[in-house]
Amino acid sequence: MSVVDAASGPPPDVAEDSVVRPKRTVERILAGNAWIVFAFLYLPILLLVVLSFNDNRTVGVWTEPSLRWYQAMFTDRNVLGALRNSLVVAFISTVVSTVLGTAAALSLERFRYRGQRAYDGLLYLPVIIPDVTMAVMMLLFFVQAFDLLGAVLGVNASFGIGTISLSHIAFNISFVAVVVRARLAGLDPSLEEAAADLYASRWQAFRRVTLPLIAPGVAGGALLALTLSLDEVVITSFVAGPGSTTLPVYVFGLVRRGVTPLINAVSVLMLTGSMLLVLTSLLITRRRDEP
Amino acid sequence: MTEMLREPRVRTALAPDPVAESGTKLPAVAMQGVTKRFGGGRGGDPVVAVDDLHLDIRDGEFFSLLGPSGCGKTTSLRMIAGFEYPSAGSVRIFDQEVGLEPPNRRPVNTVFQSYALFPHMTVVQNIAFGLEMQKVPDDEIATRVGEVLELVQLSGQARRKPSQLSGGQQQRVALARALVNHPKVLLLDEPLGALDLKLRQAMQLELKRIQEQVGITFVYVTHDQEEALTMSDRIGVMNLGQLLQVGPPEAIYDTPRTRFVADFIGDTNLLSAEVVDADTARLTDGTVVRVATGRPVGATVTLAIRPEKLGLWHADAERDLRLDAVTGRIRRMTFLGNAIVYEIVTETSGTPVELTVRQGNTPGIEHFEPDERVRVRWWPTSTAALED
Numbered sequence: 001m002s003v004v005d006a007a008s009g010p011p012p013d014v015a016e017d018s019v020v021r022p023k024r025t026v027e028r029i030l031a032g033n034a035w036i037v038f039a040f041l042y043l044p045i046l047l048l049v050v051l052s053f054n055d056n057r058t059v060g061v062w063t064e065p066s067l068r069w070y071q072a073m074f075t076d077r078n079v080l081g082a083l084r085n086s087l088v089v090a091f092i093s094t095v096v097s098t099v100l101g102t103a104a105a106l107s108l109e110r111f112r113y114r115g116q117r118a119y120d121g122l123l124y125l126p127v128i129i130p131d132v133t134m135a136v137m138m139l140l141f142f143v144q145a146f147d148l149l150g151a152v153l154g155v156n157a158s159f160g161i162g163t164i165s166l167s168h169i170a171f172n173i174s175f176v177a178v179v180v181r182a183r184l185a186g187l188d189p190s191l192e193e194a195a196a197d198l199y200a201s202r203w204q205a206f207r208r209v210t211l212p213l214i215a216p217g218v219a220g221g222a223l224l225a226l227t228l229s230l231d232e233v234v235i236t237s238f239v240a241g242p243g244s245t246t247l248p249v250y251v252f253g254l255v256r257r258g259v260t261p262l263i264n265a266v267s268v269l270m271l272t273g274s275m276l277l278v279l280t281s282l283l284i285t286r287r288r289d290e291p
Numbered sequence: 292m293t294e295m296l297r298e299p300r301v302r303t304a305l306a307p308d309p310v311a312e313s314g315t316k317l318p319a320v321a322m323q324g325v326t327k328r329f330g331g332g333r334g335g336d337p338v339v340a341v342d343d344l345h346l347d348i349r350d351g352e353f354f355s356l357l358g359p360s361g362c363g364k365t366t367s368l369r370m371i372a373g374f375e376y377p378s379a380g381s382v383r384i385f386d387q388e389v390g391l392e393p394p395n396r397r398p399v400n401t402v403f404q405s406y407a408l409f410p411h412m413t414v415v416q417n418i419a420f421g422l423e424m425q426k427v428p429d430d431e432i433a434t435r436v437g438e439v440l441e442l443v444q445l446s447g448q449a450r451r452k453p454s455q456l457s458g459g460q461q462q463r464v465a466l467a468r469a470l471v472n473h474p475k476v477l478l479l480d481e482p483l484g485a486l487d488l489k490l491r492q493a494m495q496l497e498l499k500r501i502q503e504q505v506g507i508t509f510v511y512v513t514h515d516q517e518e519a520l521t522m523s524d525r526i527g528v529m530n531l532g533q534l535l536q537v538g539p540p541e542a543i544y545d546t547p548r549t550r551f552v553a554d555f556i557g558d559t560n561l562l563s564a565e566v567v568d569a570d571t572a573r574l575t576d577g578t579v580v581r582v583a584t585g586r587p588v589g590a591t592v593t594l595a596i597r598p599e600k601l602g603l604w605h606a607d608a609e610r611d612l613r614l615d616a617v618t619g620r621i622r623r624m625t626f627l628g629n630a631i632v633y634e635i636v637t638e639t640s641g642t643p644v645e646l647t648v649r650q651g652n653t654p655g656i657e658h659f660e661p662d663e664r665v666r667v668r669w670w671p672t673s674t675a676a677l678e679d
């Protein structure tokens with residue numbers, strides 16, 4: 001904001017002397033660059049939002065504002081089904097991966113055991129593996145697992161919400177563990193010793209001391225898991241069964257059949273959801289920094 | 292002048308001290324052959340943090356573990372608390388073996404160096420934590436927390452969070468949180484380390500007052516010899532994982548048994564000597580002094596004499612046969628305000644002996660100038676023969 005004033009000459013209000021005023025050419029260029037970056041990032045979003053309110057069937061031709069596509073979206077059974085799937089998968093994978101990821105972080109940070117280094121490295125692998133590789137891996141795994149289940153137990157398992165949730169859990173655990181571990185690392189280990197010294201059992205020490213203190217990290221990890229799960233496309237499209245598609249995968253499919261204003265409305269819905277999540281996590285982070 | 296050199300109370304390392312006579316009471320803490328090794332996996336040699344420690348801490352005493360950083364004090368304390376398990380040996384609390392019990396099953400509480408107050412709980416919640424874990428009824432918790440808040444003079448801060456308290460106040464909360472449980476033994480790991488000097492001195496007296504008031508055995512870890520001397524009933528001096536000497540402050544100060552103890556606690560003159568007979572030894576400059584070394588004739592021993600136990604006189608001062616003496620020249624004089632420190636080199640034949648003499652700056656005391664010839668005299672009981 002201060003950059004704006006500076007680029008267009010000194011502001012009339014000189015009272016705010018904490019404001020940085022670039023003087024030299026390099027700084028002017030940098031200030032201009034900030035504008036370009038902002039435009040680059042936000043013009044498409046603006047365009048998307050505006051066009052989602054366009055009455056015309058053809059995406060690029062503006063006629064008049066209307067809520068027509070939002071209405072269509074909330075009555076479209078495919079969209080609603082995909083949305084419901086997305087929410088179910090996100091909920092399951094967030095809860096499970098938050099519990100397991102937190103447990104993994106605790107065991108890595110607090111206990112020393114043989115093979116810990118290897119476990120440490122392996123746990124973070126999903127963070128760096130390309131999505132497509134992960135997707136192929138999961139697909140192969142499920143195919144083999146289903147064969148085995150069928151052969152041994154006679155169970156007829158198939159792709160669907162279950163396989164999607166399992167895949168999301170698989171990559172989310174790593175992200176939760178990374179976030180929670182960062183928080184744990186900043187925790188004075190003598191706090192847990194103090195709890196034990198004051199007659200708390202392991203579980204009581206965790207419940208009453210450790211968990212409240214790492215809660216912001218756990219919440220941050222959970223939000224990250226939720227966000228990642230909600231807009232995951234590649235892995236989901238590999239392991240989704242018929243009729244069990246999630247919202248982003250459904251949108252992806254729609255686009256291949258031609259862009260319609262309905263997609264714009266769905267995209268705005270997902271954008272709003274993501275922004276709410278980011279906002280929540282910002283609020284949590286801010287509270288963490290307070291004494 | 293002779294006033295300055297009152298005959299000191301005689302106490303040798305072997306003399307029984309009065310507390311020991313207090314009967315056959317069980318020791319509060321008994322450590323036998325306790326050894327702690329760290330590491331030693333593929334990483335290399337293990338570190339022996341505590342080496343074959345034998346120690347009885349008496350019921351109701353203020354006991355300090357004193358030693359330089361890294362000597363194993365904290366590790367010893369943590370083995371009493373249950374945060375570390377001994378590699379060998381036994382730890383008993385009032386005759387109950389606890390060596391392998393977890394911390395929550397030991398009747399001891401700890402005041403941590405970092406205080407380790409729970410930052411998300413108020414002062415009252417912090418203090419009540421231990422009682423809640425022990426399922427003490429609510430009304431009793433309220434009473435006991437109130438009492439202990441009064442004891443540490445924090446009643447006004449009950450609803451605050453630790454981050455809203457000063458260092459000294461946090462320290463008191465940590466103390467209250469431990470004391471409220473009425474532990475059989477209270478363990479304190481350098482609890483005053485983070486406070487500034489003035490506050491630290493005030494808290495030393497305060498801690499001593501509280502200890503006398505509650506009558507609980509305190510085991511206090513510190514690297515500050517002055518702190519240990521001021522507060523303790525008895526001190527255990529450690530170095531390199533070993534317990535070198537245990538005794539009341541006077542015994543540790545006046546009759547150190549080893550070079551390390553003599554040197555670590557206070558300033559001292561270390562003099563090399565040769566044993567003449569059972570009651571005398573000869574300094575390198577030829578002077579014969581009275582000291583019972585318990586060593587064979589001809590053996591080399593190190594003698595320790597505190598600078599303030601030496602008296603300074605004019606070189607032609609009359610002889611006093613009750614005192615040992617050397618003659619020398621003042622090499623340097625340092626004025627400290629409350630005292631004057633002289634460095635003296637003897638002038639007799641043989642290798643000169645260097646001595647530091649500390650005279651209190653009291654009225655009527657005679658001042659000497661560098662290069663002046665002087666006589667240094669001391670009571671034979673001020674001389675301690677070291678074992679190493």
Ligand SMILES: Nc1ncnc2c1ncn2[C@@H]1O[C@H](COP(=O)(O)OP(=O)(O)O)[C@@H](O)[C@H]1O
Pocket residue numbers: 329330338339340358359360361362363364365366367
């Ligand atoms: N957890 C540990 N792992 C490895 N070495 C340790 C550990 N704790 C202490 N030590 C080592 O043991 C020795 C004694 O440490 P400590 O008891 O903390 O000494 P002090 O409290 O007297 O300063 C030191 O050499 C220290 O490095």
Ligand SMILES: [Mg+2]
Pocket residue numbers: 361364365366
């Ligand atoms: Mg220590």
